[in-house]
Amino acid sequence: MERRKPNTKKTTRKSSYKQRDSRWKQSSNRGSSRPSRGRGRGRSGGGGGRRGYTFKSIDIVSFIDKVKKESQTHKVFDIVNAFSDFAFDGRMKNNLKRLGFVTPTPIQDAAMVHIMEGEDVIGLANTGTGKTGAFLLPLISKVLQDQTQRVLIIAPTRELVIQIDDEFKQFAKGTKLHSATIIGGVGSQKQIHNLKRRPHFIIGTPGRLKDLFDRKALKLRFINNIVLDEVDRMLDMGFLPIVKGLINETRDNRQSLFFSATMPSDIKKLAGEFLKNPIVVDRQAGRTAKNVTQEVITVDDATAKFHVLKKILNDAEKTLIFSETKRSVDKLTKQLMNMGVKADCIHGNKSQNRRQKSLTNFKQNKIEVLVATDVAARGLDIKGVDTVVNYTVPQSYDDYVHRIGRTGRANAKGRAITLVTK
Structure with missing residues (x-):
């Protein structure tokens, strides 16, 4: 069963953007946008050194x-819908046809229905199973219906951000929706300029997003849809304080979507703080x-x-x-x-x-x-x-x-x- 029993108690989100999480403040010490190395395996957000790391013996x-x-216990999931069954804009349907997409993947089939209904969703799926489309397609559809909507997508690495943005451009072609990628390793001035254009979709890594927020170039109070992609890896990399701080700055009535390959206790705790009666969609096929x-x-x-x-x-x-x-x-x-x-x-x-x-x-x-x-x-x-x-x-x-x-x-x-x- 994917749908949890409805909570009869009135649910309130965390405090408004004016109230900061204490750990968000701690991570701002000395103006650094890099997470503490005291947690996880000491990785940096940029991509992979192990300085100071003690290697352990591994039984490969x-x-x-x-x-x-x-691999012997792979699950097989039935597909209920075709892409044509979803109430997508005609331009989106043409894009899907051009890309050769007829049948959604299991995570797309199961998650998109709930996302299009405005529900908070935790999507569990492996990489390479179409999870990016599972959140992009319904959110593009949502913004096309109401262009006051703004979407923030947070991903752990620069390459994944660019990959998500590439898919966004394919799905949103001809719609006049535009995006901004916010990543480290490149100059920030162009990114600041792009943010001034009020993009419909902001896609970025935690460190650079926090940096531009601290510099007042990124206005998170306008965000009413947030996606955390590869949540497990972001937490493993030590980005939890930054991610919580970013979420706290968005609107209380936002729609929140978490996508991950696994569901460790840290993600459950994070979901409990920031998601409202989330629908858990598990489409891990091994x-x-x-x-x-x-x-x-x-x-x-x-x-x-x-x-x-x-x-x-x-x-x-x-x-x-x-x-x-x-x-x-x-x-x-x-x-x-x-x-x-x-x-x-x-x-x-x-x-x-x-x-x-x-x-x-x-x-x-x-x-x-x-x-x-x-x-x-x-x-x-x-x-x-x-x-x-x-x-x-x-x-x-x-x-x-x-x-x-x-x-x-x-x-x-x-x-x-x-x-x-x-």
């Missing part, structure tokens, strides 16, 4: 066994694909590891390699390029323009190999990745699942290889 075989077990072959290769040392990697690349067409730190990502990319491999990398120390250019080149097959940190590659949907290599062992099961989930998408076969040094 246990990860693989758990993945295999999960976190991993059956069609991904998992392998572990043990090597003697770093030299042997790189030698094995070269052999792997000879058999692969489009490879995503994960390494733990920004420095190791740079070093490995340079080694690959020196041996003639068309490679590039993404991590938090790269400018946003460089990161986006690298991603575009990889998507367009101008390079064969992309090396990345976990955070920089979070939530990316890149077609045609046939091989994922864990050049360093991931530090958690969630990271492992996320990494190997970049291959085997859209029912294609994939290969995930983890290199372990003795």
